[in-house]
Amino acid sequence: MNMEDYDYLFKIVLIGNAGVGKTLVRRFTQGLFPPGQGATIGVDFMIKTVEIKGEKVKLQIWDTAGQERFRSITQSYYRSANALILTYDITCEDSFRCLPEWLKEIEQYANNQVVTILVGNKIDLAEKREVVRQRAEDFAQSQSMLYLETSAKESDNVEKLFLDLACELIREAKQNKLDNNDTAPMPGEGKAISYLSCCSVV
Numbered sequence: 414m415n416m417e418d419y420d421y422l423f424k425i426v427l428i429g430n431a432g433v434g435k436t437l438v439r440r441f442t443q444g445l446f447p448p449g450q451g452a453t454i455g456v457d458f459m460i461k462t463v464e465i466k467g468e469k470v471k472l473q474i475w476d477t478a479g480q481e482r483f484r485s486i487t488q489s490y491y492r493s494a495n496a497l498i499l500t501y502d503i504t505c506e507d508s509f510r511c512l513p514e515w516l517k518e519i520e521q522y523a524n525n526q527v528v529t530i531l532v533g534n535k536i537d538l539a540e541k542r543e544v545v546r547q548r549a550e551d552f553a554q555s556q557s558m559l560y561l562e563t564s565a566k567e568s569d570n571v572e573k574l575f576l577d578l579a580c581e582l583i584r585e586a587k588q589n590k591l592d593n594n595d596t597a598p599m600p601g602e603g604k605a606i607s608y609l610s611c612c613s614v615v
């Protein structure tokens with residue numbers, strides 16, 4: 414597939430507490446687990462192109478650091494995101510309790526049309542689950558978010574997460590609901606930034 418040959422380009426940003434498994438994106442882009450790196454420093458960048466019903470969809474994905482000290486950097490990535498993947502860890506009640514704070518950040522920094530999906534990660538650790546699925550589903554519904562549970566470790570639902578999101582973004586784009594923000598680049602887009610690492614393209 415030619416890299417520049419695509420029908421849609423969507424910008425996706427992963428957010429959520431430190432340690433919840435946002436690096437699950439590497440499972441999707443590179444098939445890697447464990448990702449072989451520690452906590453994300455600032456922001457990490459990946460690209461993957463997928464084909465959905467004959468249409469080529471280029472996904473630009475930003476994996477942001479969950480640690481509080483990086484918040485001012487990561488907030489600047491919300492504005493031009495078409496979709497946000499808000500992740501928590503199903504084995505960590507605290508990561509679920511912090512979700513309202515993340516929603517406040519979204520309200521403050523993201524555009525109005527952003528599609529948000531809530532992801533409960535680490536379902537391979539079922540015996541350690543602290544957040545029951547129904548509670549998370551109810552919360553997601555109350556906040557008009559999609560909901561999915563994943564395991565980056567076992568690769569459960571990881572591909573589905575990005576494909577479902579791409580389908581939803583196409584659907585919204587076809588209804589012209591998306592903020593067509595191609596002219597609003599992400600911070601550093603088009604410039605060589607040393608802390609961004611560009612990875613796989615399929």
Ligand SMILES: Nc1nc2c(ncn2[C@@H]2O[C@H](COP(=O)(O)OP(=O)(O)OP(=O)(O)O)[C@@H](O)[C@H]2O)c(=O)[nH]1
Nearest residue numbers: 431432433434435436452453478479535564565566
């Ligand atoms: N069992 C299990 N462990 C996971 C899963 N996803 C991530 N982990 C582990 O959880 C830890 C944190 O994962 P990361 O992906 O680095 O978490 P993060 O949300 O990116 O953290 P920050 O980069 O600090 O924001 C690592 O030790 C991972 O190996 C999963 O699905 N199952």
